[in-house]
Amino acid sequence: QSPAKGSPEHIKAVTSAVDGALIKANTATSQDWPTIGLDYAETRFSKLNQINADNVKKLGLAWSYPLESSRGVEATPVVVDGIMYQTASWSVVHAIDARTGKQLWTFDPKVDREKGYKGCCDVVNRGVALWKGKVYFGAYDGRLFALDAATGKVVWEKDTIASKEHSYTITGAPRVFNGKVVIGNGGAEFGARGYVTAYDAETGNQAWRWFTVPGDPSKPFEDESMAAAAKTWDPAGKYWINGGGGTVWDTITFDPDLNLVYIGTGNGSPWNQKIRSPSGGDNLYLSSIVALNADTGKYAWHYQETPGDHWDYTATQPMILADINIDGAPRKVILHAPKNGFFFVIDRTNGKFISAKNFVDVNWATGYDANGRPIEIKEARSDEAYDSIPGPAGAHNWHPMSFNPQTGLVYIPAQGVPTNLTPEKTFKHNAVEPGKFASATGWNIGFMLNATPPKNPAFGRLVAWDPVKQKEAWRVEHVAPWNGGTLTTAGNLVFQGTADGRFVAYNATTGEKLWESPTGSGVVAAASTYMLDGKQYVSIAVGWGGVIGQWIRATELQSPGTVYTFAIDGKAPLPAFVKYQTEGLLKGVKYDPKDIPEGTAIYVAACAACHSVPGVDNGGNIRNLGYVAAESITNLKDIVFNGPFRDRGMPDFTGKLKEEDIPKLQAFIQGTADAIRPK
Ligand SMILES: O=C(O)c1cc(C(=O)O)c2c(n1)C(=O)C(=O)c1cc(C(=O)O)[nH]c1-2
Numbered sequence: 001q002s003p004a005k006g007s008p009e010h011i012k013a014v015t016s017a018v019d020g021a022l023i024k025a026n027t028a029t030s031q032d033w034p035t036i037g038l039d040y041a042e043t044r045f046s047k048l049n050q051i052n053a054d055n056v057k058k059l060g061l062a063w064s065y066p067l068e069s070s071r072g073v074e075a076t077p078v079v080v081d082g083i084m085y086q087t088a089s090w091s092v093v094h095a096i097d098a099r100t101g102k103q104l105w106t107f108d109p110k111v112d113r114e115k116g117y118k119g120c121c122d123v124v125n126r127g128v129a130l131w132k133g134k135v136y137f138g139a140y141d142g143r144l145f146a147l148d149a150a151t152g153k154v155v156w157e158k159d160t161i162a163s164k165e166h167s168y169t170i171t172g173a174p175r176v177f178n179g180k181v182v183i184g185n186g187g188a189e190f191g192a193r194g195y196v197t198a199y200d201a202e203t204g205n206q207a208w209r210w211f212t213v214p215g216d217p218s219k220p221f222e223d224e225s226m227a228a229a230a231k232t233w234d235p236a237g238k239y240w241i242n243g244g245g246g247t248v249w250d251t252i253t254f255d256p257d258l259n260l261v262y263i264g265t266g267n268g269s270p271w272n273q274k275i276r277s278p279s280g281g282d283n284l285y286l287s288s289i290v291a292l293n294a295d296t297g298k299y300a301w302h303y304q305e306t307p308g309d310h311w312d313y314t315a316t317q318p319m320i321l322a323d324i325n326i327d328g329a330p331r332k333v334i335l336h337a338p339k340n341g342f343f344f345v346i347d348r349t350n351g352k353f354i355s356a357k358n359f360v361d362v363n364w365a366t367g368y369d370a371n372g373r374p375i376e377i378k379e380a381r382s383d384e385a386y387d388s389i390p391g392p393a394g395a396h397n398w399h400p401m402s403f404n405p406q407t408g409l410v411y412i413p414a415q416g417v418p419t420n421l422t423p424e425k426t427f428k429h430n431a432v433e434p435g436k437f438a439s440a441t442g443w444n445i446g447f448m449l450n451a452t453p454p455k456n457p458a459f460g461r462l463v464a465w466d467p468v469k470q471k472e473a474w475r476v477e478h479v480a481p482w483n484g485g486t487l488t489t490a491g492n493l494v495f496q497g498t499a500d501g502r503f504v505a506y507n508a509t510t511g512e513k514l515w516e517s518p519t520g521s522g523v524v525a526a527a528s529t530y531m532l533d534g535k536q537y538v539s540i541a542v543g544w545g546g547v548i549g550q551w552i553r554a555t556e557l558q559s560p561g562t563v564y565t566f567a568i569d570g571k572a573p574l575p576a577f578v579k580y581q582t583e584g585l586l587k588g589v590k591y592d593p594k595d596i597p598e599g600t601a602i603y604v605a606a607c608a609a610c611h612s613v614p615g616v617d618n619g620g621n622i623r624n625l626g627y628v629a630a631e632s633i634t635n636l637k638d639i640v641f642n643g644p645f646r647d648r649g650m651p652d653f654t655g656k657l658k659e660e661d662i663p664k665l666q667a668f669i670q671g672t673a674d675a676i677r678p679k
């Protein structure tokens with residue numbers, strides 16, 4: 001007799017079977033969704049077609065599940081044989097019965113809620129990896145966990161942080177293959193040196209580590225790839241103090257055919273190359289795709305998408321492995337749409353450039369030459385303020401794209417978040433403090449507090465891109481940037497959640513909208529789909545947040561994190577939605593206008609990272625202080641000191657701010673609200 005569905009014995013049996021063979025076999029059927037990207041190729045293309053362009057209008061809610069989180073939710077639901085694993089903010093893991101939406105277990109790694117400021121971009125997590133009865137995930141504070149998939153009990157945990165001098169976090173999902181679990185780290189907005197580490201999946205013992213950028217050149221290099229890279233950096237910039245950057249904070253892709261791991265590396269630290277490496281240079285291996293031997297972690301090849309990064313142009317965006325015909329010949333390629341706005345096709349056997357074409361307007365390069373070098377526009381490296389397009393939020397951020405081999409199209413969550421970059425005159429290495437955003441940029445950033453606001457419009461767009469023709473096939477304009485990742489299916493569908501709180505199905509060939517459901521909050525994650533008892537389901541985890549979602553929102557609804565699962569003729573009622581609380585523009589806090597200049601400086605250093613500029617927007621998932629009740633600002637002292645809201649992520653500023661700073665902050669916050677109040 002087989003154990004009851006959802007019992008620990010059943011979960012153990014089901015998840016113990018998850019290994020490379022299962023992931024490959026599932027690629028042929030798409031019954032389950034065993035890794036965040038569906039398969040090793042990360043196509044996010046499901047072969048299921050029970051739900052299709054003809055019947056998708058009958059889609060209804062099958063169940064919803066509360067994630068009990070109020071910050072960003074970025075993970076794709078992973079599903080095997082009716083068991084779903086999902087992460088929420090603060091790296092909390094949920095095991096859910098995928099038939100009913102009932103909770104099986106949860107695990108909270110208990111990340112210190114006061115340490116939210118250690119990362120740039122919200123206390124998010126992009127999901128789990130499943131392997132032989134264990135669930136792997138990274139906690140925001142840098143610990144890697146292996147949990148018993150049946151019970152949620154810890155099997156092992158490992159601190160992955162190489163140096164406590166830098167501000168490392170984990171937001172990405174681990175990648176598991178051949179008994180190894182690989183994870184990277186975030187932190188290059190605060191000074192960090194990127195690396196990836198492989199651990200033995202059974203024991204947690206370290207198998208290998210590869211740094212992405214060279215360390216202090218007066219010390220021995222870790223390997224030949226670091227010695228080679230150091231030649232492309234100017235030691236006058238003392239880049240190693242600030243880590244150099246190149247963090248691997250999202251994509252880690254395994255290629256079973258070539259036994260390679262592809263990592264996407266991040267931006268430089270500091271961003272501003274004139275500080276980091278004053279005489280220029282490519283600064284390897286920033287903003288690159290790097291292939292490593294999967295067994296040893298040894299460098300195999302690299303392709304650098306943005307040589308000498310200057311604009312936070314990370315290459316960490318999810319990759320898709322595809323075998324496609326180019327000029328009549330089959331090629332093994334990587335498809336990639338990094339922040340810098342170009343769509344890349346790279347030969348993954350050797351890292352050779354095949355083609356690149358901009359998928360949005362860009363103003364830093366006119367294109368790529370035959371050798372795969374960008375043809376830069378000179379002003380993009382000028383010493384003047386510059387509206388870089390794309391801005392540091394990227395033309396495409398971490399929100400996963402998908403590739404449908406039937407249409408031949410890649411579905412990219414593209415965007416424009418205009419940002420002005422003005423060189424910072426007073427850069428200090430490693431000035432990481434609570435609330436100080438991007439202390440390792442070397443720019444004054446125009447969406448924060450800066451005299452130079454950007455002039456270009458913001459946009460959000462679903463782009464269907466033909467990677468062979470390097471050409472857009474169709475597009476859908478959204479109301480705002482920062483929309484969800486995409487899922488595509490053999491039912492000729494593309495699913496995407498939106499910043500304004502909808503989950504939408506489009507015709508994959510034409511882009512025609514076929515169906516939508518409200519989601520009660522902006523969506524940033526990507527959906528997954530699976531088959532259970534002969535019935536196809538589509539699941540999306542909703543929770544507004546991530547770097548842009550911390551500061552702005554595009555719907556008046558801001559419901560807590562929820563997993564929604566849809567099926568044909570689903571009849572479950574949507575849960576009650578929650579409206580964003582705003583007290584209107586702040587009024588009535590007493591202040592002395594003479595305190596505003598000093599208050600501005602303190603606010604920039606201590607508050608702006610999370611609370612943005614008062615009155616800029618009325619807030620994302622962290623309250624904008626221009627739109628709170630006057631008492632909150634009048635009683636600011638009681639909130640800033642002794643940490644009463646620690647559990648919500650508000651650090652205790654005792655010893656970091658002084659009592660006499662409080663009236664200055666009040667002057668800045670109320671003064672800004674008064675300045676923008678319509679006359
Ligand atoms: O340089 C880094 O180490 C790093 C880390 C992260 C992160 O870990 O979330 C992001 C970024 N950079 C980044 O540039 C970025 O735009 C970004 C967006 C998000 C997000 O989750 O919304 N994370 C990150």
Ligand SMILES: [Ca+2]
Pocket residue numbers: 188189266267312314
């Ligand atoms: Ca970054």
